[in-house]
Amino acid sequence: MRLGIPHMGNLYIPFKALFQRLGIDYIIPPVNNQRTLSLGVRYSPEGLCIPFKLTLGNMIEAAELGADTLLMAGGTGICRLGYYANTQEQILHDLGYEVEVVQVGVSERKLFGLLEVIKRLSNNAPWPKIISAFRFGLAKLNALDKIERVVQRVRPVERIKGTANRLFAKAINAIDRADDYDTLKKVQIDYIDQLNQIDKDTQYKPLVVGITGEFYVVLEPFSNLDVESELGKLGVEVRRSTFVSEWAKFSWFLNPLGINEKDRIHKAALPYLKRDIGGDGWESVGEKVLHAKEYDGIIHLAPFTCMPEIVAQNIMPTTKEKIPVLTILCDEQIAKPGMLTRLEAFVDLLERRRRTYNNDRQ
Amino acid sequence: MIKVGIPRALLYYQYYPMWKTFFEELGAEVVISPPTTQIMLSSGSSRVVAETCLPVKVFLGHVLSLVGKCDYIFIPAIRSVKKKVYNCSKFLGLPDMTKAVIPESPSILDIDIDVNKRKRDLYQAIYQLGRHFTWNPFKVRQASIAAWQAHLSYIQLMSSHRLTPPQAIERISGTLEANPKAYSTHSTSTQGVIAIIGHPYLLYDEHVNHRLIHRLERFGYKVLTPEMLTTEGLESATARLVGSAYWTYEGEIVGAGGHYLENGADGVIGIMTFGCGPDSLMMDMVRRHAARLRATAFMSLTVEEHTAEAGVVTRLEAFVDMIQRKRRRQVKVCV
Structure with a gap:
């Protein structure tokens, strides 16, 4: 058996660590690129969303490299996502790849469902080994997200644009290579230090823009044309509450205890949207109200x-x-120049709004 | 008397007799919006972002046409009517979305239907709805039992007499004699049988589908629809194709598609709207099944605001010609 996974942001790094520690034969397909997108678009039904198309492209590329088992998110009560694994498996079969698509629930039986799948895929490895490998994967995930938060803060104020992004790319590599907790810790501290030491414009007060919306497109820079870096170049600070590590922390460990980070967001949305509508729609409305x-x-x-x-x-x-x-x-039609024009216009609007708002107050 | 408006769109075709009985038992008068017109569609479209799907735009047009004609508008949020089988997000967000984009609408009666929750929650939701008309819980209980009976006999009527929802609704409300022509056309068909699959709000909204059923009947075909199959038949066909159902109204497409592709029809036409989330996946499943079977002709028609009548007619004619040619060839082989 050879296991393949589709991409979502840097999620492949923790998974890679997990598979390595359990001795699972795995393959990581190339990161999302134009070919992935073209393959996905060619073989998907036309009305489907970009997450489906890109993950299908990843799966085809993984299958080309010899993967015969693929992991994919699934579950009921969310949006169309629960139907994706089945459909993708059928498409792959029709293309002649004899693969099995294994679903990992993201709406119910989240933690135990995942652990059981890992146990099956690792040929019944003992539980202590699985849990230690799982913990190490989580540690990498947390390290990645911690560094990314610092990068988000540095991007708008750095004097030489692109420095933070270059360091971030190096940090991702270093985290990927780290194979024990000590190295991981050292890498994390070291890179956060380097990021803090970047030459910054301390006088400049950047505009603050919140990023909200659907989980996958928020987290996969290829699908949103790296909107966060582009905003950084325009001198705008980005804040978002969607991080995989946050999601994992709450939906795997805290939600079963009755603690839900989203309660606050849902409460804010209540006057306008009374119920969960699947996906991240409720949160999108709530975040707008909450952060206005x-x-x-x-x-x-x-x-x-x-x-x-x-x-x-x-x-x-x-x-x-x-x-x-x-x-x-x-979607697959989105193009960088068009998006940049819209972003620039939006930032101009925000700047003018801030100026008039400040004048009004004086 | 309190007037409750029900838009003639989306779930109207599935549940109208049930809703009507419920509100009338509680002493309210039910007002339904007229059949869809282009003006209603355009006024509905003008309120929402362009990506919104056609059925929702039609629905909003119906709500707009009811403004000023009733005291309440009934818009349920139906999340799930079967355990672990869910509905599209747009049905869930419908009451809130309507309130947001049509601020002038009469106050909205909404009710959460989710059978995955406890039974008590469902009963309480029904009582909350009835509270607008009476304080008496027994009266609400009686009304809901009568409504459920009306729903069961409506479904039974459709599958036993092979009626489409609009025909069944007409028969129930007793306006049958007013339009006897609609039924005589069935018996004159000789050319063959074509099944159409899709959600009722597309199949029976003549403005949206450009009078598809009428056109097929005029070509001389007998038309079958998903409602003419029993619920068990739909479920077993769905199970054969995709395992357990994921969407509430999956039977209308995957179940009916699977059934009619395997037997009972010379051709199957699937109707969906552009940008429909569930349909884009389900129709693809049916298409793949048709391609594997290679027995029955299949065509999927995607409609939206810009779909022109001429385009639909051309495609229908081509489809019908194809079926004719196939039949002629089969006859020759037999000789």
């Missing part, structure tokens, strides 16, 4: 034809809490 005072603007990322986000997109303009929102729909 804190942020200068919000960028709402959604895949084209995404059902929950369309509902959110219709409701968002009508909230009493006013804050500019730019919705960017991500």
Whole structure:
């Protein structure tokens, strides 16, 4: 058996660590690129969203490299996602790849479902070994997200644009190579230190923009044309609450104890949207309401034809809490120049709004 | 008397007799919106972002046409009517979305239907709904039992008499004699049988599908629809194709598609709208099944605001010609 996984941001690094420690034969397909997208688009039904198309492309590329088992997120009660693994398996079969797509639940039986799948794939490795490998994977995930948070803060204020991104790429590599907790810790401290020492413009007060929307397009820079770096170049600080490590912390460990980080967001959304509509639609509305005072603007990322986000997109303009929102729909047709023009216009608008707002107060 | 408006769109075709009985038992008057027109569609589209799917735009058009004609509008949020089988996000967000984009609408009666929760929650939700009309819980209970009976007999009527939802609704409300022509067309068909699959709000909204059933009947075909199969038949066909169902209304597409592709029809036409999340996956499953079987002709028609009548007609004619040619060839082989 050879295991393959589709990409979502840097998620392949923790998975790689997990598979290595358990001695699972694995293959990581090339990171998302134009070929992945073309393959995905060619073999997908036309009305599907970019997460489906990209993950299908990843699966085809993994199958080409010899993978015969593929991991994919699934589960009921969310959006269309629960149907994806089945459909992708059928498409791969029709293309002549004899692969099995294994579903990992992201809506119910989250932690134990995943651990059971890992146990099966690792040929019944003993539980202590699985748990230690799983912990190490989690540690890498946390390290990645901690560094990324610092990068988000540094990007808008660095004097030489691109320095933080270069360091981030190096850090990702170093984390990928680290194979014990000590090295990992050292890498994390070292890179956060280096990021803090970058030459910054301390006088400059960047605009703050919140990023919200659908999980996959928020986390996969290839699908959103790296909107966060582009905003950094324009001198805008990005804040987002969506991180895989956060998701894992809450939905694997804290939600079963009754602690839900999203309660606050849901409560904020209640006057406008009374119930969970699947996907991240409820959260998108809630984050707009919640952060209307804190942020200068919000960028709402959604895949084209995404059902929950369309509902959110219709409701968002009508909230009493006013804050500019730019919705960017991500699909295979999106192009960088078009997006940059929209971002520049949006940032201009936010700057003018901040100036008049400050003048009014004086 | 309190007037409750029900838009003639989306779930109207599945549940209208049930809803009507419920509200009438509680002493309210039920007002339904007129059949879809282009003006309704355009006014609905003008309220929402362009990516919103066609059925929701049609629905909003119906809500707009009811503004000023009733005291309440009934828009349920149906999450799940079967354990672990869920509905599209747009059905869940419908009451809130309507409130957001049509601020002038009469106050909205919404009810959460989710059978994955406890039974008590469902009963409480029904009582909450009835509270707008009466304080008496027994009256609400009586009304909901009567409504459920009406729903069961409606479903039974459709599958036993092979009626489409609009025909069954007409028969129930007793306006049958007013339009007897609609039923006589069935008996004159000689050319063959074509099954159409899709959600009722596409199959029976003549404005959206450009009078598809009427056109097929005029070509001389007998038209079959998903409602003419029993629920068990739909479920078993769904199970054969995809295992357990994932969507609430999966039977209408995957189940009916699977059934009619295997037997009972010379051709199957699937109707979906552009940008429909569930349909884009389900129709693909049916298409793959058709390609594997290689027995029955299959065509999927995608409609949206810009679909022109001429385009639909051309594709229908080509499809019908193909079926004719296939039949002629089969006859020759037999001779």
